[in-house]
Amino acid sequence: MAELNQIIxxxxxxxxxxxxxxxxxxxxxxxxxxxxxxxxxxxxxxxxKETLDKGGFQNAGDxxxxxxxxxxxxxxxxxxxxxxxxxxxAAMVLKDREDVHAADYVQILKDAAEGIKxxxxxxxxxxxxxxxxxxxxxxxxxxxxQGKSAQExxxxxxVAAAEGAVGTEKLVAQKGRASxxxxxxxxxxxxxxxSAALVLAAVADYFAAEK
Amino acid sequence: MVGIVLISHSKKIVEGIQxxxxxxxxxxxxxxxxxxxDGRLGTDINKITEAIRSVYSDDGVLVFFDMGSxxxxxxxxxxxxxxxxxxxxxxxxAFVEGAITAIVDSGLNKSMDEIKADIASMKLGKMP
Numbered sequence: 001m002a003e004l005n006q007i008i009x010x011x012x013x014x015x016x017x018x019x020x021x022x023x024x025x026x027x028x029x030x031x032x033x034x035x036x037x038x039x040x041x042x043x044x045x046x047x048x049k050e051t052l053d054k055g056g057f058q059n060a061g062d063x064x065x066x067x068x069x070x071x072x073x074x075x076x077x078x079x080x081x082x083x084x085x086x087x088x089x090a091a092m093v094l095k096d097r098e099d100v101h102a103a104d105y106v107q108i109l110k111d112a113a114e115g116i117k118x119x120x121x122x123x124x125x126x127x128x129x130x131x132x133x134x135x136x137x138x139x140x141x142x143x144x145x146q147g148k149s150a151q152e153x154x155x156x157x158x159v160a161a162a163e164g165a166v167g168t169e170k171l172v173a174q175k176g177r178a179s180x181x182x183x184x185x186x187x188x189x190x191x192x193x194x195s196a197a198l199v200l201a202a203v204a205d206y207f208a209a210e211k
Numbered sequence: 212m213v214g215i216v217l218i219s220h221s222k223k224i225v226e227g228i229q230x231x232x233x234x235x236x237x238x239x240x241x242x243x244x245x246x247x248x249d250g251r252l253g254t255d256i257n258k259i260t261e262a263i264r265s266v267y268s269d270d271g272v273l274v275f276f277d278m279g280s281x282x283x284x285x286x287x288x289x290x291x292x293x294x295x296x297x298x299x300x301x302x303x304x305a306f307v308e309g310a311i312t313a314i315v316d317s318g319l320n321k322s323m324d325e326i327k328a329d330i331a332s333m334k335l336g337k338m339p
Contacts (some may be wrong), residue, residue, distance in 0.1 A: 036252070036253070037253070040253065043249075056310055071260070071286075072287055073256055075253075075257070076247040076251055076253030076254065076255065077251075077279075077280050078280035079254050079280075080283075081256070081280060081282065081283035081284050081286070082283070084287070085287075119287075120283065121339040177279060
């Protein structure tokens with residue numbers, strides 16, 4: 001079980017991880033997109049950090065809602081409404097809640113993926129962040145089924161997201177700016193899937209380090 | 212008059228469209244949401260919301276956009292709009308031609324439905 005201050009800690013590590021990988025994400029996006037994913041995400045998560053610094057959250061739902069709005073308002077690219085929608089879906093799962101359990105995490109991954117599908121009119125296999133997020137949800141749900149520990153569930157999502165992101169290299173982009181390149185997008189990792197994997201890795205790493 | 216909102220990743224694009232339209236029609240409520248608030252290429256939900264509000268009336272608002280995140284941010288702006296969002300419509304249209312036709316039409320006091328009928332043939336299928 002995670003309490004509010006721990007969730008804030010995990011979101012803080014998420015923001016730091018994005019900042020640290022800004023150049024990497026921009027390089028990935030430069031290869032097949034408009035080359036601004038790192039900058040956009042870094043700017044969005046800088047405002048998430050500012051939101052966390054400001055504090056005053058009523059509960060976990062309120063925390064995710066405020067962070068989601070920061071992303072919607074400040075990212076600039078498609079990842080703004082997409083990550084924003086994911087966070088707002090998480091806020092709905094955690095409405096009025098003070099603490100979060102492993103089962104909530106699985107539900108968040110599921111609802112976030114559904115929200116992104118709806119907002120982006122996309123699905124798995126189209127070389128997007130969903131190719132990291134959906135496998136992460138499935139792996140986390142499996143881990144819950146197998147009665148694994150909370151940390152193992154977070155790790156399962158992290159590993160599956162990372163593998164999913166690498167797996168986008170062989171896919172043809174069908175959404176976003178990269179879709180203009182068609183076959184030429186093969187051989188490059190999707191920057192959105194890469195950032196989604198980083199975000200989920202930060203959650204697992206934060207709780208692993210707390211032990 | 213029907214309000215017209217132009218959303219683009221680029222500030223120059225929306226300014227250019229407004230400039231072109233102004234040759235034919237000057238007094239139409241047109242609002243621009245080009246680029247991000249810190250001057251990058253991209254779209255900005257706050258700019259879009261402000262633009263919609265600034266031209267909002269009971270006659271309605273038609274929202275034109277260029278590509279990608281512009282559409283998603285326009286949808287999110289409508290989700291969060293305080294005003295009656297049923298009077299605001301995002302339009303699937305060739306950006307330049309559709310927007311200019313709509314601006315000229317609005318200046319001729321055409322209704323939202325009349326304008327939509329005029330630009331119906333300019334659909335690009337960019338709202339999946």
